[in-house]
Amino acid sequence: DSGVTQTPKHLITATGQRVTLRCSPRSGDLSVYWYQQSLDQGLQFLIQYYNGEERAKGNILERFSAQQFPDLHSELNLSSLELGDSALYFCASSVTGNPGELFFGEGSRLTVL
Amino acid sequence: DAKTTQPPSMDCAEGRAANLPCNHSTISGNEYVYWYRQIHSQGPQYIIHGLKNNETNEMASLIITEDRKSSTLILPHATLRDTAVYYCIVRETNFGNEKLTFGTGTRLTIIP
Numbered sequence: 001d002s003g004v005t006q007t008p009k010h011l012i013t014a015t016g017q018r019v020t021l022r023c024s025p026r027s028g029d030l031s032v033y034w035y036q037q038s039l040d041q042g043l044q045f046l047i048q049y050y051n052g053e054e055r056a057k058g059n060i061l062e063r064f065s066a067q068q069f070p071d072l073h074s075e076l077n078l079s080s081l082e083l084g085d086s087a088l089y090f091c092a093s094s095v096t097g098n099p100g101e102l103f104f105g106e107g108s109r110l111t112v113l
Numbered sequence: 114d115a116k117t118t119q120p121p122s123m124d125c126a127e128g129r130a131a132n133l134p135c136n137h138s139t140i141s142g143n144e145y146v147y148w149y150r151q152i153h154s155q156g157p158q159y160i161i162h163g164l165k166n167n168e169t170n171e172m173a174s175l176i177i178t179e180d181r182k183s184s185t186l187i188l189p190h191a192t193l194r195d196t197a198v199y200y201c202i203v204r205e206t207n208f209g210n211e212k213l214t215f216g217t218g219t220r221l222t223i224i225p
Contacts, residue, residue, distance in 0.1 A: 002156060002158075037154075042215050042216065042218070045214060045215075048212050058212070088154060090156050092157075101147075101159030102157075102159065102213060103159070104156030104157045105156050106155060106156050107154070107155070107156055109154075
């Protein structure tokens, strides 16, 4: 158990819909990262938040947005969903300033029909 | 971050040492080498990291060549549970920005 909690574990929805994925980082971790892993691609970095502020942006679509709340949990919002958005979405957290590890959650599997 | 090259797949017999190579010939002096693994669609798991010296923990050993252009992850006594995709990642440590860029990794299969 990494200490990072993601909900929901599985989500099935239709094209054009909007969903929200939630992540609770490990206690004390200020940074939250979101990654997408689809079948034909590896782990793609989407976005990072540090203590409520956006810190780094990767290959995140304009239809996707994220935020980190004062209690440090984070949400990833996916809108106008397309079939190609079907993927595993992972959240990770880290102890900022520590050149060590990212702790990953177990992921949210999104299926768009 | 420097690019890494790993073999796409490897097999290892159960109980033997698994040696996973990684080439990072463009690594710069302040970049660390990290290893993660992903077991069948689970979240990636941190294994070990190092800068210059060899490192060992309860999971594995990391051997970095003197010129730092390549490294080897060693799982000393591989078990079936070690079957996974192993990622070698090179990254600077920037305060507040510890994102990792994953490549395609090595798919390690432990053979009974």
